[in-house]
Amino acid sequence: MDADALLAAVQRTVPEAVAVAAGPGRYLLVPAAAVDGLMLRLRDETELAFASLMDLTGWDLLGMPGAEPGIAVGWWLESPRHRHQVAIRVHLPREAPAVASVAALWPVAGWWEREVYDLLGVHFSGHPDLRRLLLPEDWEGHPLRKDYAYPVAYRGVAHARDGQRFAAPPAAKPKPGGA
Amino acid sequence: MGGTDPDLPDGVHLTAVDDLFAWGKEHSLFYLLFATACCGIELMQTGGPRYDVDRLGMIPRATPRQADLMIIAGTITHKMASRVRTLWEQMTEPRWVVSMGACANSGGPFSKASYSVLNGVDKVIPVDVYIPGCPPRPEALIDGVMVLRERVRRYRTLGLRDRDPQVIAGADDDFGTHPGKA
Ligand code: SF4
Numbered sequence: 001m002d003a004d005a006l007l008a009a010v011q012r013t014v015p016e017a018v019a020v021a022a023g024p025g026r027y028l029l030v031p032a033a034a035v036d037g038l039m040l041r042l043r044d045e046t047e048l049a050f051a052s053l054m055d056l057t058g059w060d061l062l063g064m065p066g067a068e069p070g071i072a073v074g075w076w077l078e079s080p081r082h083r084h085q086v087a088i089r090v091h092l093p094r095e096a097p098a099v100a101s102v103a104a105l106w107p108v109a110g111w112w113e114r115e116v117y118d119l120l121g122v123h124f125s126g127h128p129d130l131r132r133l134l135l136p137e138d139w140e141g142h143p144l145r146k147d148y149a150y151p152v153a154y155r156g157v158a159h160a161r162d163g164q165r166f167a168a169p170p171a172a173k174p175k176p177g178g179a
Numbered sequence: 180m181g182g183t184d185p186d187l188p189d190g191v192h193l194t195a196v197d198d199l200f201a202w203g204k205e206h207s208l209f210y211l212l213f214a215t216a217c218c219g220i221e222l223m224q225t226g227g228p229r230y231d232v233d234r235l236g237m238i239p240r241a242t243p244r245q246a247d248l249m250i251i252a253g254t255i256t257h258k259m260a261s262r263v264r265t266l267w268e269q270m271t272e273p274r275w276v277v278s279m280g281a282c283a284n285s286g287g288p289f290s291k292a293s294y295s296v297l298n299g300v301d302k303v304i305p306v307d308v309y310i311p312g313c314p315p316r317p318e319a320l321i322d323g324v325m326v327l328r329e330r331v332r333r334y335r336t337l338g339l340r341d342r343d344p345q346v347i348a349g350a351d352d353d354f355g356t357h358p359g360k361a
Contacts (some may be wrong), residue, residue, distance in 0.1 A: 011187070161298040
């Protein structure tokens with residue numbers, strides 16, 4: 001299936017999905033509520049057959065040119081049978097972002113969702129064990145958020161060395177190309 | 180160590196018990212096989228055939244209960260810090276700590292921009308010798324061990340422990356200031 005036919009097939013499943021051009025390719029921006037049903041059909045419909053979840057990640061849209069502030073989550077799917085791929089994306093609010101978990105469809109998503117939860121605070125509803133993956137359980141905040149405040153101390157151990165005040169690194173320069 | 184009394188038979192030496200112990204400890208600094216980042220590669224290399232610290236009596240141990248020396252080889256995160264502390268607490272006195280590389284000394288390359296890296300392992304355990312470098316070469320590690328052996332030799336079973344850290348030559352301000360450094 002070529003790219004246009006593929007996008008059309010996905011859009012038949014989720015009419016609200018919008019194809020957005022990004023670099024040489026396109027991704028499909030879908031409403032967060034549609035993710036749950038969409039992912040099952042992407043995996044199981046014979047003409048789509050996305051058996052493999054290649055990546056799942058998230059990022060903060062704060063300060064990105066041309067984007068509403070929010071948290072983005074992306075899924076990259078591949079069908080080994082049809083040799084086609086698709087990128088799905090949702091934009092979530094910064095306050096209490098939540099989206100359906102796909103860990104039941106692709107078990108590999110379990111840890112990726114934990115990572116996104118850990119670093120960005122996205123809640124994946126239906127995840128069997130949504131705990132922090134990298135940082136300690138009692139860590140405060142989600143460090144990949146661009147407005148994250150660096151810790152002053154963790155469990156009584158000061159973060160800065162020898163009383164030097166610790167400053168967050170300067171804000172990243174906006175990248176061309178937008179979200 | 181000690182002296183030879185002409186009245187004693189051949190091969191019999193008189194020495195202070197502390198001197199004898201120190202001699203033994205100095206020549207059998209068993210180290211904990213523990214590494215957390217890239218400096219660990221240099222630590223392994225130091226134990227490998229080219230540098231071969233076994234010849235100095237340094238045998239890696241897989242448990243802190245059998246180790247005299249803990250070489251902090253690599254980045255320590257806040258999450259890891261409590262584990263490092265636990266390992267250190269399981270070692271028996273006299274125990275020694277060598278901080279190897281910029282990360283263990285002061286957070287090194289991560290000290291300014293990372294939220295999760297501990298800025299120096301001396302925030303959680305006392306350090307005897309700091310070795311600069313990113314990573315220090317095996318020669319530097321062996322140099323640091325030689326400095327530590329001086330300290331082991333001075334150790335007295337009934338005496339106050341010398342806890343001032345030693346900074347080996349070259350540990351410069353690039354890696355932050357160290358407590359106890361003049
Ligand atoms: S000091 Fe350098 S080589 Fe050693 S652990 Fe840190 S980054 Fe790696």
